[in-house]
Every structure is written in structure tokens, then in C-alpha cells.
Amino acid sequence: MLKLSAVSYRYPAAEIDALQALTLSLNAGDIIGLLGPNGAGKTTLFSLLSGLVKPTSGQLTWQKTDTRVGLVPQHLAFYSQLSIAENLVFFADIYQLKGAQRQQQLQMVIEACNLSDRLKQRAATLSGGWQRRLNFAIGILQPADVYLFDEATVGVDAQSRQQLLNAVKQLAAAGKTLLYTSHYLQEIEQIANRILVLQQGQLLLDAPISQLSSDSWQLMVQWSQQAPLGWLELVAKLGLTAEPLAQGSLISLTTTAQWQQLNLFITTQMVQPKLLRYGRPSLEQLYLHVTGGQL
Amino acid sequence: MRLWALLSKEWRLLCRDIHALAVLFLMPLTFVLLMAFALSDLNSGTPATASVSLLQHADDADSRFFAAALAEQITVLTTVTDTTNNLTQVVTDKNFSELLNQEATSTLPQLQLIFPASTVPVLRQQVRSAVILSLAQTRLHAFLSANEMLSDEQSLTEQLAIVRQQTDSTITELDLGTKGQVFGQASASQHSVPAWLIFGMFFVMLPMANTLLAEQQSGTLLRLKSAGLPPLTLALGKCLPYFMINLLQFALLLTVSYLLLPVLGLAPLQFNGSPVAYLVLASSIALCSSCFGFLIASLVRSNEQALMLSGGCNIILAAVGGIMVPTVVMPEAMQQVAALSPMNWALEGCLTLLTGHGDIVDIMPSALKLVLFALSSFALAYFIYKYKMSRIKWTAIY
Numbered sequence: 001m002l003k004l005s006a007v008s009y010r011y012p013a014a015e016i017d018a019l020q021a022l023t024l025s026l027n028a029g030d031i032i033g034l035l036g037p038n039g040a041g042k043t044t045l046f047s048l049l050s051g052l053v054k055p056t057s058g059q060l061t062w063q064k065t066d067t068r069v070g071l072v073p074q075h076l077a078f079y080s081q082l083s084i085a086e087n088l089v090f091f092a093d094i095y096q097l098k099g100a101q102r103q104q105q106l107q108m109v110i111e112a113c114n115l116s117d118r119l120k121q122r123a124a125t126l127s128g129g130w131q132r133r134l135n136f137a138i139g140i141l142q143p144a145d146v147y148l149f150d151e152a153t154v155g156v157d158a159q160s161r162q163q164l165l166n167a168v169k170q171l172a173a174a175g176k177t178l179l180y181t182s183h184y185l186q187e188i189e190q191i192a193n194r195i196l197v198l199q200q201g202q203l204l205l206d207a208p209i210s211q212l213s214s215d216s217w218q219l220m221v222q223w224s225q226q227a228p229l230g231w232l233e234l235v236a237k238l239g240l241t242a243e244p245l246a247q248g249s250l251i252s253l254t255t256t257a258q259w260q261q262l263n264l265f266i267t268t269q270m271v272q273p274k275l276l277r278y279g280r281p282s283l284e285q286l287y288l289h290v291t292g293g294q295l
Numbered sequence: 296m297r298l299w300a301l302l303s304k305e306w307r308l309l310c311r312d313i314h315a316l317a318v319l320f321l322m323p324l325t326f327v328l329l330m331a332f333a334l335s336d337l338n339s340g341t342p343a344t345a346s347v348s349l350l351q352h353a354d355d356a357d358s359r360f361f362a363a364a365l366a367e368q369i370t371v372l373t374t375v376t377d378t379t380n381n382l383t384q385v386v387t388d389k390n391f392s393e394l395l396n397q398e399a400t401s402t403l404p405q406l407q408l409i410f411p412a413s414t415v416p417v418l419r420q421q422v423r424s425a426v427i428l429s430l431a432q433t434r435l436h437a438f439l440s441a442n443e444m445l446s447d448e449q450s451l452t453e454q455l456a457i458v459r460q461q462t463d464s465t466i467t468e469l470d471l472g473t474k475g476q477v478f479g480q481a482s483a484s485q486h487s488v489p490a491w492l493i494f495g496m497f498f499v500m501l502p503m504a505n506t507l508l509a510e511q512q513s514g515t516l517l518r519l520k521s522a523g524l525p526p527l528t529l530a531l532g533k534c535l536p537y538f539m540i541n542l543l544q545f546a547l548l549l550t551v552s553y554l555l556l557p558v559l560g561l562a563p564l565q566f567n568g569s570p571v572a573y574l575v576l577a578s579s580i581a582l583c584s585s586c587f588g589f590l591i592a593s594l595v596r597s598n599e600q601a602l603m604l605s606g607g608c609n610i611i612l613a614a615v616g617g618i619m620v621p622t623v624v625m626p627e628a629m630q631q632v633a634a635l636s637p638m639n640w641a642l643e644g645c646l647t648l649l650t651g652h653g654d655i656v657d658i659m660p661s662a663l664k665l666v667l668f669a670l671s672s673f674a675l676a677y678f679i680y681k682y683k684m685s686r687i688k689w690t691a692i693y
Contacts (some may be wrong), residue, residue, distance in 0.1 A: 053688075094297055
């Protein structure tokens, strides 16, 4: 659907590139969780994809020339003195929706964002959560091939958030390409099938979330004194490497058998470890690990 | 469809903005009515009557006649009170009779006029005219008495009546129309109403700037841009609603003035000239103010700037353009500067119709200047707006 080849972008008067030689491709059906600390280049990437700015160098190639991009920006981009219905109708006109498609889209967003109770209420008088829903609804009202969600659920209560995430899933099920940024990493974990991590304008990680999950069982162990005899030899014998941490080591496991052997060794020791943690790291842990702890 | 959506959205937003409605309709109406009241005597020939205190240092026949003649013209207070200091004083010499008949080249004053410093020119002129006429009548009285054409048996009132028969004139003041035709003198309303109507029409700058800023700051403009709306459609979507609002202001304020001024006891507004000319003129003024408003709106970056720039421009254009002070009382250099103000062109056009009974040909110079100014403003504003749109970022507006 879209291919970025060594795309860089530098803001006017800036000294370094906000995006540095970014190469990646977006495919139909991708639900991409876009992660990165502040200043990583997420906003710049969204600006490039939405056509607000053009690459300083490199190529951004859409497979179809008429690919449409829908936006759900972080700020509340609607007319606060118009009602929910008036805002939706206005943007339906702007998106040039007509006839049955217009009715269908309007109905879809009203249901997906659960807006039917307050259609006549002016946006300015809505609570923050409702305003966020309206903002979301206007974004997905536009029939598009790619949707960009920028912190779309900030300030929305848990129930409403789940409803909005369901709407995102519906779009994904319809084969749309979605890019989603959020500070709620559980949200991304829940909906994304691919994770991109940006840092200082560079792509640190681009992997399917399934791969990140299945490969990431980890054992963190910390002995009160020295590691018992035979521990390091066992780790080496199993073909594993122990990554040293401040007070222990972190061992990435790939099979359950490896865990069973290490577990057997530990349980037969006279001195038990001070710390023993085994599990699959959350996306948040992975993210912190990849970015070196930067938020 | 998109342009219509933008227009109807703008109308809805404006109808719900009570402050903007007050600025666009209530404020100009208040100005029109207040200024119609304030200037109601300007063209009637009887501005607030002057009062003077007469201090005479002689008690001869000429002095007595002068006092009677002057009292026929203006209010003469002979009782000296504490308020004397606030009155114009007419002081005659003890040799009033001798000085009365001296040659005009003499340097000795026949009398003195002492005005309070704050006296406005129109009142000074009124007193001056009354005194000159009374002096002339007193001289005539002296001449007629000397030639025994007045007798001592006649009372002062009778003598004054005979003198007035010789000096009074009947003068009709008429206005010259644009085609050389003459009409009765235009009332003050014909002058003041269009001036303040134009002032009000140019106030569209403020709500225009505010709505444009709100769109930029909320990120709505980002949405509109990403939906593929061309900048020209967006610009027209901003200018056309205010063009229509200007037309509505023009029609509404003239209608309300027409209906309300006579009820308030003021000179009625008369719609002289061709109706088509009114439409053309109103359209050109509306085009000018909405495009100039778009220029100001595209320049500002905050609501504070919008308030300062739109208010400031409006007041300067009005002050220079003859809205606040008629250009006829300005020095020539200032009149040339006034001729550069679009408000002056608009006012000239309105006066051509309301007081000059003109037609569409007569208002064309004003209308053309307004339209050219509108097109130049729009072109410049569009260039700036397009540049600003090109710099819209995802999360902030440049």
C-alpha cells in the first residue's frame, strides 16, 4: 500500500533530521502500534503520511494514487458551537459523502462511538470524554484506506475506550491500514498486529507483535551471593546467554524445556535465589528495553 | 456542496456568537442612532442657540437699539450672575455711537467679543453673525433717524420693525444634485446614518479573524486540508458569508434608521437615487469590507492581535476617511489622505445617492475603487492564507 524508501525530513531551521532515512512498508490490514519517546518522530511520520509535509529526501510511494487518509488527531478538531449532529453532517459534506454511503457512514460512526443519546447537544457543552468520542467519530467518518490515530482515546473512560477500540477493530476487519499511537500500551497490545518503535528519527524496531510475544519469555534471576556451581555451565549447555543486569542476570528462553531444566536446577539448590521472575514481558517492558528506558 | 457546507457552517457559528452579533448589528445601530441625535441640528441652520451677556458702557439711543436688535438674533442675558464667566460677553465702549460711524479702516474696535475658551466654532460664528447684523441695523437706524425717517414718537420696537424691513432677507438654501439639479437641503440624518453604517460594516474584521483563528488553533483546518479542500474554497467559504452579512447589515440598518428616526423625533432618512445603485454600492462596500477583513484575519496569530488590529484599522480608516470628522473641515493635505481610505470611497458613494440623488453612473467611481481594493486585499490575503496552510503541522499551527 505504501512504501517509504530512505525517507528523511528536516523541519525548516532545524539542525537535525526529525526522521532519518526511514525505510518501511505499510500493507493493507496492518494495524500498527507506533511507539517512541517524545521527539522520536511519530508526529513527523503522521504529517508525512497525511500529506501535510513532503520528505526532504527519500521516496514515499503510494501503491494507489488516490489513497485516502483519515485522521483522528490528538486535539479536538471540530466546531464547539455546533451540535454533534451538525458537526457530523458538516464533515460528511466536506468528505463528499452522498446518498446511501452517507447514511451508512453516519449511522456507523454514531453507533461505533455511541453518540446517539446526545446528537443535538452542542459540542462545547459535552464532557471531555464525549468530545473525544466526537473527535474520533469525525475521523472515522471519512471513508479512507489508511487511518491515523494520534492518542485518540486520551481522557476517555475505560468503557468508552473499549467501545472506540472496537470501532478500530472493525476498521481493521474491513482491511484498512491503521497507525495508532497511544500512551496506553495495553491498548496497542490489544489491537496492533505490528509494532514500530521510533527513536530520534530512526526505526529501532519493526516486528509483528506475535513474534515479539512468542520469542520473549524471560527469566530474571538474582542470587544473594555468587551463582551456585553448575549454573553458568547449565546456561551455556542449553545454548542460552545470561545478560548481566545490575543485580543478577536476564536469560531469554525459547522453549519450555529450557525453562524446565533451569527450574529443576534452581529448586534443588540449598540456597534459593533472592529474586526469581519468569514470564513474558509486557509491551511496555519490551518498549522500555528497546528504547533504553526512555519514555 | 462543500462551499455550501462551509457557508452554512459559518452562518450557524455566527448566529450562535452573541458577541459577534452585538458587534455587527447592535453596535452600529447604536452608533447610527446616537450620532443622528448628536448631529441632528447640524444642517438645520439652528444649532444650539447661543446666549450672550451684553455689557454696555453707554446708555444712548444707539446702544439701546443695538441691545434690542441683538436680542432679536440671539438670547441676551442682561443680569450678571455667577454663570457670566461661562457666557460669551459682548462689550460695547462708552463711545459706542461715535465708534459706530467710524471708517472701516479704523483700528479702534466698535465692540469686543469675549468667548469662553471652550466655545466651538459654530457658536462663535453664530454670535459673530448676530453682532455684525445688529451693528449694521444700528447704523441704518442712526441714518434713518438723522434723515427724519424715524420719529422719536415711535417706540423702539416699531423702529426696529422698520429697520428690519430694510435688512431682513428671505433666503432658500438648496443642495446641488449630481446632475446639476437642485433639491431641498439634506437633513443631518442623510449625512450621519451612512457614515456610521459603513463604520459598522467594516467591523466584520473581528469575527472573521476570530473564527479563522479558532479553526487554526483547534486543528479543524488540518482536517479540512487533509480532506482535500482547496485553499480557494476555504477562502471563499470565509469571505462569502461575511459578504452576505454585510449586505444584511446595509439593508437592516438603513431600514431600521428609516423607520426609527422619525419616531425618535429626528429628521427622517430619505432614500434618494436609484435602487439599483444602492444594490451595486452595497455589494461593493460589502465586498471591500469582507475581503479586507479576510486580509486582517489572515495576518493575525492570536485573538489579542485580532482585537488590536481589526479595531485599530477600523478606527484609523474611519478617522481618516471622514466618518468621524467630515472631510470638508479637514485641511487640504488631510483631505488628500482621506481620499485613500476605502471608508471615504464608501461614504462618498452613499452621499452621492442619499444627498446628491445620484444614479448608478454617479456611484461607479466609488464602487470601482472599492472593488479594486477588495480584489487586491483578497489576493494578498489568499497568498498569506495559502502560505499559512502550507505550514500547518500535525499538532501545532505555525
